[in-house]
Amino acid sequence: DIQMTQSPSTLSTSVGDRVTITCRASQSIGSWLAWYQQKPGTAPKLLIYRASSLDSGVPSRFSGSGSGTEFTLTISSLQPDDFATYFCQQYSSYPLTFGGGTKLEIK
Amino acid sequence: QLVESGGGVVQPGRSLRLSCAASGFAFSNYGMHWVRQAPGKGLEWVATISYDGSDQYYADSVKGRFTVSRDNSSPSLYLQIDRLRPDDSAVYYCAKGIYTFGQYYFDFWGQGTLVTVSS
Numbered sequence: 001d002i003q004m005t006q007s008p009s010t011l012s013t014s015v016g017d018r019v020t021i022t023c024r025a026s027q028s029i030g031s032w033l034a035w036y037q038q039k040p041g042t043a044p045k046l047l048i049y050r051a052s053s054l055d056s057g058v059p060s061r062f063s064g065s066g067s068g069t070e071f072t073l074t075i076s077s078l079q080p081d082d083f084a085t086y087f088c089q090q091y092s093s094y095p096l097t098f099g100g101g102t103k104l105e106i107k
Numbered sequence: 108q109l110v111e112s113g114g115g116v117v118q119p120g121r122s123l124r125l126s127c128a129a130s131g132f133a134f135s136n137y138g139m140h141w142v143r144q145a146p147g148k149g150l151e152w153v154a155t156i157s158y159d160g161s162d163q164y165y166a167d168s169v170k171g172r173f174t175v176s177r178d179n180s181s182p183s184l185y186l187q188i189d190r191l192r193p194d195d196s197a198v199y200y201c202a203k204g205i206y207t208f209g210q211y212y213f214d215f216w217g218q219g220t221l222v223t224v225s226s
Contacts, residue, residue, distance in 0.1 A: 034212035036150075043200055043216035044150065050207070055214065087150055091210035095166050096152040 002026050002090050006099035012107040019075040021102045023088035028068045032092040035064055035073045038101075039084045047086075048073065078104070109201050109217030116223045117191050127184040127201030127217055134182035135159070138204040138211055141175060141186050143197035144219075151197075154186065155204065155211060169195075191224045198222075 003026035013019055023033065031051040036044035046055045048064040051071055061076040075082055083106055088099040113125040127139070141153040154175040155164040163175050174187040184201050198219040204211030 032207070032210060043218055045216070046212070046214050049205070049212050089212060091207065091212045093210065094164050096210065098150040098152070101149045
């Protein structure tokens with residue numbers, strides 16, 4: 001199984017900050033990585049697929065990069081609506097696996 | 108839209124059938140999935156069924172106890188859960204998948220249905 005490790009698990013940030021979240025795969029997954037945003041009590045929402053492709057309607061302040069085993073999700077200027085938990089997911093092979101999540105908290 | 112139902116409080120060892128009613132897209136063209144999230148925990152992929160129901164995939168943690176199925180005429184997705192265990196307690200989401208070179212990511216999710224396994 002491919003293990004996905006996210007860091008940090010929690011990040012205290014402020015509106016306007018540039019935020020970077022890292023996701024590492026235990027083996028190469030090419031670019032087969034997605035990022036999701038989840039707010040409390042709601043379903044996850046797709047942000048990025050294929051490591052760097054923005055899903056329709058996602059603000060351009062979100063961006064993704066990386067390939068192989070190391071990936072990043074960057075929010076260029078954090079907005080109040082962005083305080084949430086973010087998960088990465090590999091879809092290189094079964095079982096499909098998620099990272100443990102990164103929670104963005106207000107500093 | 109994806110609307111799950113069928114969750115509730117169930118005793119260990121009993122069975123449960125979750126449903127997911129789909130609308131607003133060509134259901135029969137897409138692989139569909141179940142993903143669960145234990146309270147306060149991360150996301151765990153549970154099961155996948157191909158667009159025509161011919162292929163199913165399961166997480167090792169549920170293999171042999173969970174069965175995913177679909178009815179493209181309804182259109183609906185199902186998850187039959189047998190021999191429930193306390194660690195099956197979670198919100199169960201159905202999700203629409205985008206198929207890419209053999210695997211899926213999830214471009215739309217339902218609101219989830221809560222399953223609590225407790226005596």
